[in-house]
Amino acid sequence: MKHQTVGDVMSDAVVRVQRGTPFKEIAHLLQDYDITAVPVVDAADRPVGVVSEADLLQKMWGVEPDGSAGGGAPAAPVGGKASATDAAGLMTSPAVCAREDWSVVEAARVMARHGIKRLLVVDEGGRLIGVVSRSDLLRVFLRKDRAIRTEIIEEALVQTLRLPPSSVHVDVTHGHVVLSGRLPEHVPVPVLEELCRRVDGVVAVEFRPTGEADGGGPASAGH
Known part of the structure; x- marks a missing residue:
């Protein structure tokens, strides 16, 4: 099963600045393009940093390198x-950068680990080719239930587990997968559940042995 990649969901229209771009020009770019941060690149278009709204606000608040602030109010040190x-x-x-062939799952983990809202996407030479945000990654969960169900049947059941497509009923509603039926002894339920969780767009997976599922006919996607 193939996860969507960063390249599938990233934006490749990237506004960028150089190290010498002045404060006011950066502020105008953020406003004009309705963005919250802009990458800083070197002469070879390789990312060297990011300037965000928070960085600009630190400047506007007048916080000094020694941690003091205008008016005598205490402030946390923020460097220069x-x-x-x-x-x-x-x-x-x-x-913090990503490659376009990363899965969206890998990108999400890196964002969470670093506590950031976006990743800069670079090519093999380290040059900037895109930006992927948390909202871009969440688009995976907008996938249609019918597409999720089809992938589970064709790839998890048939291709991976070598089971007939009718061996397990698959119902998908808003990304929630309910499996019902009887599995062969050589196929543990946790294995099937894990294969389903790996499908893009799946929110949760539940297995109900025959007799516990609602209704008795083949399940179908609601969307």
């Missing part, structure tokens, strides 16, 4: 961003 005037001083570095 309060006095920065260009992308080189404002950016968060290094940039």
